[in-house]
């Protein structure tokens with residue numbers, strides 16, 4: 001599959017490595033242009049290419065947005081309509097400045113910024129270094145680290161869940177984008193290194 005990754009920092013690089021290992025082709029993009037990404041491409045190897053954000057959005061059957069939270073609205077100009085867009089973003093006011101989420105979860109806010117995109121929140125609650133190192137396809141799914149997945153689009157969520165399993169993690173369904181609040185900054189599942197059943201126990205505990 002062709003995967004376009006908008007944002008070539010910590011998470012963009014880790015996901016590119018994971019997807020390449022699973023046999024996919026990736027195009028990475030940043031804000032400064034493809035020429036600034038030649039070092040990263042040399043590291044990632046022949047399954048990777050650097051493109052502009054517009055070209056990466058056109059290239060990807062699936063896209064990843066992994067830019068700083070405050071920069072997400074910049075991506076609305078890209079051709080995202082009808083495409084699955086994996087949203088890795090987290091909102092840290094001290095880093096991102098004051099943004100009025102209008103009472104929405106971070107995932108719902110991102111989806112509002114990207115009209116027409118099939119937004120799936122995932123990979124936001126794991127550190128980049130762990131994302132690059134903890135996937136293990138040799139383990140049964142029930143023993144793997146869970147990646148929390150939320151979306152209002154069931155089919156898109158299933159597609160992303162399969163991708164998560166392909167790179168050696170387990171996809172834990174955390175419901176809709178509104179429900180993605182359980183794995184945003186400060187919430188019970190945020191940053192937790194758990195299997196699906198351990199994650200479910202945390203959720204059950206919270207709901208008591």
Ligand SMILES: NC(=O)c1ccc[n+]([C@@H]2O[C@H](COP(=O)([O-])OP(=O)(O)OC[C@H]3O[C@@H](n4cnc5c(N)ncnc54)[C@H](OP(=O)(O)O)[C@@H]3O)[C@@H](O)[C@H]2O)c1
Nearest residue numbers: 007008009010011030031032066067074089090124127128
């Ligand atoms: N780091 C982690 O461990 C971690 C874990 C989970 C989730 N997250 C979340 O994932 C997101 C990305 O985090 P990160 O740590 O990977 O960030 P990062 O290392 O700072 O990288 C951000 C990337 O986004 C690019 N970018 C910024 N504005 C852009 C635009 N308008 N168009 C295209 N590309 C743009 C930057 O390119 P330029 O350098 O060219 O501007 C850079 O390549 C954040 O929301 C973060 O909270 C991070």
